[in-house]
Amino acid sequence: MFRRPSIPAVAAVDVAEDAYLLDVREDDEWTAGHAPGAVHVPMMQVPARIDDIPEDRDVVVVCRVGGRSAQVVAFLQQNGRDRTINLDGGMQSWAAAGRPMVSEDGGAPRVL
Template sequence: MSNEEITPAELADDAVMVDVREQDEWDAGHAPGAIHIPLGELPSRLDDLPDIDPMPIVCRSGNRSARAAAWLEHQGFDAVNVAGGMKDWATASKPLAGTDSDPRVI
């Protein structure tokens, strides 16, 4: 098990990843290929996780996703934290989807 990180620049614009932010953060803008599973729901929604290795996990800045990735690693998943989170995703001019799609509020 690893505590690896990946940067948004290393991910494809349409990369499948798990976004563990809250609903309002998700609505503000998210990666087009992301699957929304808020951190608090993660333990009960393991069946909703994508079948990809490694599985990128993203949040706003990388703190919650680091915890989620570490927890998922303990559950036997090959999870990797997206360093810098959606803030760095937006800074890297990656595409955003969502009702607001405003990088200032991500």
């Protein structure tokens, strides 16, 4: 009966090497493992930091499995950020696709 707006998504294997990756996970998730070059802005900080997010290029938003990032994409699009895209399957699909990861704690990168 009611349809949710369609959220654009991209598969991990299709994310360009130079893509702007916005990681909206919590601090412990970020520390455990993230994509190199990603920018960390926890989901709840996005409204206050919206001006830090580029408008002039595609922004791929990522979380653990894609739910939180889809909400952030919807929020950004409602606020005029049309070039935002959800990472389908989140960091779990990123890791499963063999995409590079780094950690901030000195351990092997992992997805929490």
